[in-house]
Amino acid sequence: MLLEIKDLYVKYGNIEALHGISFHVNKGEIVTLIGSNGAGKTTTLHAITRVPPPEGSTVSGGDILYKGKSILKVPAHTIVSDYNIALAPEGRHIFGNLTVEENLKLATYSRPDDENQQKDYERVYDLFPKMAERRYQRSETLSGGEQQMLSVSRAIMTACNFILLDEPSMGLSPLLMYDMFRVLKQLNEEGMTILLIEQNANLALKFAHRGYVMDTGEIVAQGPSAELMNNPEVKKAYLGG
Amino acid sequence: QNIKIGFNIPLTGDIPKVGEESKFAGEMLLAEINGQGGLDVGGTKYKLEFIYEDNESKAESAVTAALKLIERDQVLAIVGPNSSKQAVPAGQVCNDNRTPMISPWSTNPDTTKDRPWVFRAAFLDPFQGPVAADFAIKTFKAEKAAVLYALANDYSKNLAEIFQADFNSKKGDGAVVAFESYGDKDQDFSAQLTKIISSNPDFIFLPNNYNEVALIVKQAHDLGWKGPFMGADAWGNSELMTLCGDDCKGHYFSTHYAAAGAKGATKEFIDKYNKLYGYQPADVAALTWDAINVVLAGIQNAGKITGDLRKDRKNIREGIAAIEEVKGITGNMKFDAEGDPIKCAVVVKINDAGEFEFTESVCP
């Protein structure tokens, strides 16, 4: 097990958002978290990446183990620099005052300046030609979808072997969305582990190996994707019929 | 029973140094008189009690401080505020509430005008301005003068204007070839000085606070000025020499007293202050000392302390108004109908040892 969430409780102030959830992600897997709005998916990812208050929440119980070691107490930035876990956050959070290229460069802050880095630039620009085109544009003037691409590209550029994606397809055109999932699949085949949150549950389950279904802070169903897709309750509540 | 006297002084704000020196002068005098068993009024010895209120160099605070002293502390008289910005409104309050007040340092005529209860210890600008003009004409053979003053400081502005009018009237219109100003807390004067120097005056009149003087004189020298400066009483601070150093030597200013070569009580005061607080007292300390002495003389003149506050205050006011002459360390003084002192000014030279050396004395 690469990542293990054990009975995690999380609070915003006094309001509990996660009521003891447990799940795990194995090395090389694609796992998806699906569930209705406000179920606590984003909260889970933020807990893993240790986003501090006030933007974030506080863990009030349980543990998060990475390769068997607890990462609850480590400083936030070491999640990337030491543990190599990257997050493409909900709401994009790009650095609007920097150019596209500077955004990507900043993502390499904690990695050595080697040729792999160069390869990753190429890969990103290859994946999203728009990014190459807009390289020197201040990123805040990008269109919504372009910003989303930048956010995902940035997560890829941190060169982590474990990447968390929070609704990466939001605002992307269908074409790009499929392209992106193809690339993610390819990355996965090269050894990258992926934990994906996606509103489009159909797509997510098609893409992932395993899935967890969340509802109001709890995990209500889990299993291999195919199994979940055929689960009538999941179908009814989350797959739109 | 004690005799309570209030101090309305700027311990914080723009000019804390002024407040500090006033306070130190007060403490020194207090220790001296109480050390002798107190003040002798009509045969009884009364201990003195001084209450120091901070007016933050703000007009509104000076008013509340005055009221607090009058209403809460029930003082017999108030010394301060020092600068006119606070002394004018505080003077109003003291006058309205029938409490004698004496400002050691304020030079604005409005402070005492039509206010029978308000006095001051410093001479007024209309007297000092011409002293400077006359001296410069005589000593520098000056035909053309330049003035640099602090716009937001009414002391400086007033004096500058009076000097300008006087000099022009003596040497013809336009004899003041440059009349420049600077703002509150300014530190760079190069533009004004460039203007002044290019207008070729025979000397530069600087009716400014000593800390600014130090900067102005240095900067003028940087810009190539080699002529003389003439200053006013606000130069009269021991710190001037620490701040200004060699640059100020050889220049003149008019003031209340000359520290170097001072004799008698003046010397005693300076030495004692220096010993106690580690630096030479400025004119404001000396004026505060004199102001307190005026109040004490007024109390002694009143002849008795009745314990009825209103009556005592009235008696003290009459007592001060009736003063024949107080021998002050800044000169001997008596008061005219407005409550302004009639006293002499001296012109001092800053000699090569950096001392303020007596040059001449001008009496009204």
Added chain:
Amino acid sequence: MSLLEIKSLTQQFGGLTAVSEFSTRFEGRELMGLIGPNGAGKTTVFNIVSGFYKPTKGKILFKGKQIDGLKPHRVTAMGIARTFQNIRLWHDMTLLDNILISQHYNLGYNLFDLFTRNRRYMENEKRMTSIAMELLEQLNLVQFKDEKPRNLPYGIQRKIEIARALSVKPDLLLLDEPAAGLNSSDVQDLIQLIRWIHNEFDIAIWMIEHQMAVVMSLCSWIQVIDFGKTIAEGTPDEIQNNPDVIKAYLGDDNI
């Protein structure tokens, strides 16, 4: 006279042409879709129509009057309301206030009335409150009226944004990606809601959306733009099968 007529609209940002020679028209109360790849200029078109940008070139007529160059609040007052790609509610005011403030186009009183709180003021405040309450009731949002949007679920926030836009009694409603971030079942609800609004309020709706399920089931006419230019338009069926559109935008969904 058509409701809205856009004639060869062009918008440049520096050297970049975000929209070029774009034209369209609304005859009456249609429900039209505007789709296209990311960065094609869809939002920019909405921004120009709602008065946020002044177009480099082109003309927009609304109910026969020229509106390009007008300030946004004027455009809204004339009857064009919109929602945003990223939710922009006033998050720290109550839901009711959110709806009320949109009544600024028709306050009915002035500052003098305000300070004296005379009859005119009272009546108008009452009128606006009842408009707002009625709308909230129609949209089943009354129970949240004193809540702050920040504390409400994302789906509800989207709905509130639509409610707020409706409160200006628009003739044309612009929806910028209303389904973004909604999960599949919420999307179904949204489709119902938009259809219902279209009928109930009898207004024209113009919609940008990337989720084809929404666009195809709602819109009667769809326009596709790429690099700011119209590359296709037609009924949902025509669009879905147009090879240009598939190549530029729809793609194929095998992962």
Added chain:
Amino acid sequence: MLDSIFQNLFNALQWGSFYSLIALGYTLVYGVLRLINFAHGDIFMVGAYIAFFLAMFFLQGDGGLSGPVILAMVIPLTMILTSVCGVALERIAYRPLRRKGANRLYVVITALMCGLILENGNLAFLGASRKSFPELIDKVVYNIGSISMTNLKIGVILSSILVYFVLNAIISKTRIGMAMRGISYDKFAIPLMGIPIDTIIMVTFILGSSLAGLAGILFAMSYPVLDPFMGALIGWKAFIAAVVGGIGDIKGAFVGGFLLGIVEILAMAIFPSTFRDLIAFSILMIILVIKPTGLFGIAKSTKI
């Protein structure tokens, strides 16, 4: 007339250098935290005092050190000690507030209060006497044509230019600089890039305060009268300069500082000096009305 214009321009450059140096510190902190560090002017004052005490210490020591040697020691030491002061403020007063998610204006007000504490604390504990900064280097007056310059003034101008180029290189070229700019836009995402946010903020405060320290020494040498309130007004004005240049922008602060210096001095040179504030501030206001984001600032364009 022409001579005096050149003389004035030279003076303005020197005076503007101080505005620039202080404005750079303002802008640096602002550029990262969107925090108007109103205590910056007072940190500058602290710098001047630290330099004073260091200089006195070395002068009184019996090493018999010469002025320039002392200066060479005082400069780095002052910069280090001043940045300790700046960092202390950040750690004690600003950071806890930031952590609690306070509105940035509350941090601004806290900074204002910290400035007051520094000023009045100095007054209360060092007394009201002003300090006179010793002359560490011999003044040389050069006359070129009829323009007088001193070695010190030339040094000040050169230092501020040098500082600008160094700082600009740090901000635009290095990763730390990029991270600094990133923080200003979105603090949330910074740790997600593997960037230790507190370290970057600390570096910012160290840089900013050491600049204030440097400005403090140079100022103390040029205007050798130190008092507790010496930083207040120049601080406000430098802030104005930074904003007029485009706050958060290094070039903006640099140019803004010189601009303010030139405007102030030329306003005095050309018009009666009593109108200086009136004219100078009217000009700045007009600049901002015409360019609402300052000379070099870029509007944070909001995507809708």
Added chain:
Amino acid sequence: MINTKKMSVPSLLFLLAAGTIIAAHFQLIDLYVQTVIMFIGVNIILSSSFNIINGYMGEFACGHAGFMAVGAYVTSVLNIMFFTNSKTFGQAIFAPELALYFFPVTMFIGGVAAAITGLLVAVPSFKTRDDYLAIITLAANFIIVSLFINMDVIGGARGFMGMKQIVFAMEDVAYIPWMLIWVFTFTYFTVFVIRRFVTSTYGKGIIAIHQDEIAAEIMSVNTNKMKLVAFMLSSGLAGLAGGLFAHILGYINPNSFGILKSTECLVMVYLGGMGSLSGSIIAAVIFTLLIEGLRFIIPAADTLLHLMPIIPDTFHLSQVLKWVIIPLILVILMQFRPEGLMGNRELSDFFPKLKKYYEFK
């Protein structure tokens, strides 16, 4: 029908004010306390009017004292010109007794003048935002002060006085503490006007601008007009504060209205909480009392510390510490309440029961 319960808070406030006035009249409270109360009133006007811009509208303006200066000078000059014989303005135009009746009028004109000066910052605010606007307000403050310094007719840097004559003229009509009455009246008026404004749909437009200006503009709020109204209202009310200030003090000086004063306004607004009217009022009271209270606390603490020999005999706590202690207290307060005392909530949000005891229309 009058609901008596709903009247209890207003009547209580009225009784308190009336009680103070009566007590002042019979000299049960001394002039010092009266003056402090009047300054509290002035500060309430200042902070609550400043809150319109800095709190409700969320801009960072920092030149409030400038508008106060305009009000102070205009009101004072008018009063002195009309009702007293002065060197500058010659004979009185009207009988001095009329000063009493026309005082609200001249105050109002002062307020209007300040409001018009407010245009100086309102118009730039259409395009300029954030800290750029802060500089414009700051510059406006400098400009206004500099203008007054350069006007020698009204004293320039020397200041302007004679307003006590006006107060005396009022007292000649009837000897009661008029200034106290005026301060109460105008403070009430200010709070009343601001409350009416920010609770109306119209006024809430500025809160919408604060939270999302783009959304406001798109949702039919005429943002430029709202800014104009807000800035003019805020500066106009500051002008009232200036008029009162001038007459309480009897003397004004341009330097009293510099950035220092503006800073005090800033502190009060943020101490109270952005967008909280009751917060502004509470902060103004606390701040003024703190400044005055330290006059008593510091000597008391000094005596206390010397009684239990903690500090050496030679060391005395002096008033110099005042301006170390005040900011220190504020910094510490901020750490505990990083959104100001009240946040953006009102007293009635903390004590919902309070709502039963007053009615607000």
